[in-house]
Amino acid sequence: MPEGPSVRKFQLLTSRFVGQVVAKVGGSSKKINVNDLNALRLQDSQEEELQELQDSRADAPSAAGELGGSWLRFHFGLFGSIRANEFSRASRANKRGDWKDPTPRLVLYFESGGFLAFYNCRMHWCSSPVADPTSDILSAEFHRGRALDALRTSHPVCYTLLDQRYFSGLGNIIKNEVLYLTKIHPLTQGSLLAQSDLEHLLDCAIRFTSDWLQSKLQGKGLHLHIYQKExxxxxxxxxxxxxxxxxxxxxxxxxxxxCQPAVLSGGGDLALGDE
Ligand SMILES: [Zn+2]
Structure with a gap:
């Protein structure tokens, strides 16, 4: 499932092509007229994570590229991916026994000879991307004090960690893993935690996310402790x-x-029971 680091990888792959002009276009997309992209210059690329409420399964992260003054936004499904200078190859035979490589939705060939191939994504044009580096936990401009203030409220920490206003790029997998690693019950009210616990939680989220990005860039998987475990x-x-x-x-x-015992509030009642 694409989460913050997957989309960051998108940004790193595409940023190499910023400033270059599209020389040729390919791909199977019917949603946009791919020929509109010809001769446009890739002016910028940004990542964003939009939560789509109607889709309860996917994190629906998205990313956008600025082409010729407009932004083309990409929404990646569960299997969405992007490749630079290589195509995705079949990892197994289909039902008929053919080794058929996946078909990219869009391929942008640049004048330099390099290309970007996009798989399993939806695309549409939009006027501007919505990415704020001060809420991006991997950005040097990340606003740590604002994030700690958000965590310190009486809301359960598992709600606040997914609030994209303070923690963009932090998705459900990261939430589950860092709460386990810091031994914090997900429904603990942030106001009941010591400042040092909140700092530790934030440090852990940043480290986990940046380690995940590194392992992705090296093509390695991620070892999970609690997410989807019995x-x-x-x-x-x-x-x-x-x-x-x-x-x-x-x-x-x-x-x-x-490992993550419930923390009782002063009144002795847990915000929500363990069932
Ligand atoms: Zn345990």
């Missing part, structure tokens, strides 16, 4: 529930009740 690494039974702010999007959350 047992935690210590062998305890893992709990699972769809959690989210009232009226908001509920996201599947896994936690270990032994």
């Amino acid at each position: 047992q935690c690494p210590l062998g305890h039974k893992v709990m699972k529930a769809a959690l989210g702010a009232p009226g908001g999007w509920k996201r599947l959350t896994w936690w270990c009740p032994e």
Whole structure:
């Protein structure tokens, strides 16, 4: 599932071509007229993570490229990907036994001879991208104090971590993993945590996300501790529930009740029970 680091990889791959002019276009997309892209210059590329409420399965991250003054936005599905100077190859035979390589939705050939191939994505034109580096946990401009203030409220930390206003690029996998690694119950109210715990949680989220990006760039997978697991690494039974702010999007959350004990508020009531 593409999450922050996947989309960051998109940005790193495409940024090499910024400033270059499209010399030829290919791909199977019917949604846009690919020939419109001919002779346009790639002026910028940005990542963004938009949560689409109607799609409860996918994080629906997206990225945008500025071509000839307009932005072409790409939404990646669960299997969306982008390649630079190479095509995706079949990893197995299809039902008929053919080794048929995946068909890219769009291929942009640049005057330098390099090309970008986009797979399993939807594309549309838009007027401007929405990416704010101060909320991007991997950006040098990330606003750490604002993020800590958001975490320190009485909302459960698992809601705040997915708030893209403060933590863009932080998706559901990262949320689950860093709460396990910091031994924090997902429904803990941020106001009940010590400042040092909040700092540790934020550091852990940043480190996890940047390590994930590095392993992606090296083509390696990610070792997960709790996400979609039945047992935690210590062998305890893992709990699972769809959690989210009232009226908001509920996201599947896994936690270990032994490693991540519930923190009770002053009144002795947990924000929501463990079932
Ligand atoms: Zn455990």
